[in-house]
């Protein structure tokens with residue numbers, strides 16, 4: 150049965166929409182027992198995910214790296230961005246032979262990291278292992294090999310960059326060296342959706358000290374569905390047993406605890422991908438209304454390299470690349486990042502503690 154706590158002790162309340170428990174001290178009395186019970190029921194989705202899925206094996210190492218990186222940059226009053234990039238996998242077996250994946254190559258995240266570095270942000274680049282990375286993305290596949298020349302084989306072998314490739318390589322190499330030598334970028338990787346959950350929470354815990362100076366740029370394509378650990382077979386699914394029926398469950402939405410509990414002061418930007426244009430803005434606005442973060446960037450699968458829509462609580466506007474800009478090699482991540490930084494700067498003017 151609910152008991153009432155001392156009126157001066159503060160108020161506990163549960164936000165049903167975001168499934169989070171809020172504690173405030175506006176000195177109105179409330180019933181602690183009833184509310185605690187409710188919060189346990191409601192918070193069970195994302196909290197339960199952590200209790201039923203083990204952290205990845207490299208988790209502690211990454212946590213140390215994240216802490217060191219954040220503490221170092223926080224001391225200098227630096228702005229920082231956490232970029233999530235690439236798709237998560239959903240394993241179908243504990244000893245994983247097969248998994249569900251998605252289309253994301255990590256282009257948006259990798260390109261955006263370069264632009265944030267150009268604007269002097271420190272960057273945590275949290276990406277899917279083997280997805281595109283800043284700088285090296287320009288030379289993936291055979292491109293890099295084709296830029297090199299093997300001059301003299303034998304004991305005096307020399308490798309040089311072909312003269313016509315120097316102009317392409319030099320600026321990218323200079324930016325890479327600058328970021329690397331200044332210790333301004335940290336790379337951490339995930340593969341499965343569970344890895345992503347663990348890493349994202351750890352990154353947020355380290356970022357919380359930046360308060361409003363932190364931007365979260367959540368561009369990863371995170372699976373909406375998964376097979377819970379306790380329902381997954383240990384070994385490879387055997388075809389001899391006939392066609393398997395695989396029951397997927399909904400992945401809990403991390404935006405709820407992220408906005409309300411982990412980094413409540415940060416400038417949080419999420420992305421919304423759709424294939425049906427008629428629902429894009431509606432879905433983006435629903436997300437804003439539900440989680441109360443700052444900005445949703447909507448994009449269509451088919452046109453995401455040329456056009457996105459910025460959706461805020463009370464406005465929406467498109468960022469579109471012109472034909473000549475595309476022909477000149479401009480990337481849409483350039484204006485996306487500039488617009489995000491402009492909004493972050495505006496936000497800092499009114500939310501500086």
Ligand code: PAZ
Nearest residue numbers: 253254255256257368370420421422
């Ligand atoms: O990785 P990529 O450049 O191929 O694609 C980027 C993107 C479409 C995954 C990203 O812009 C995005 O919309 N991410 C969120 C997806 C979603 O959960 O709706």
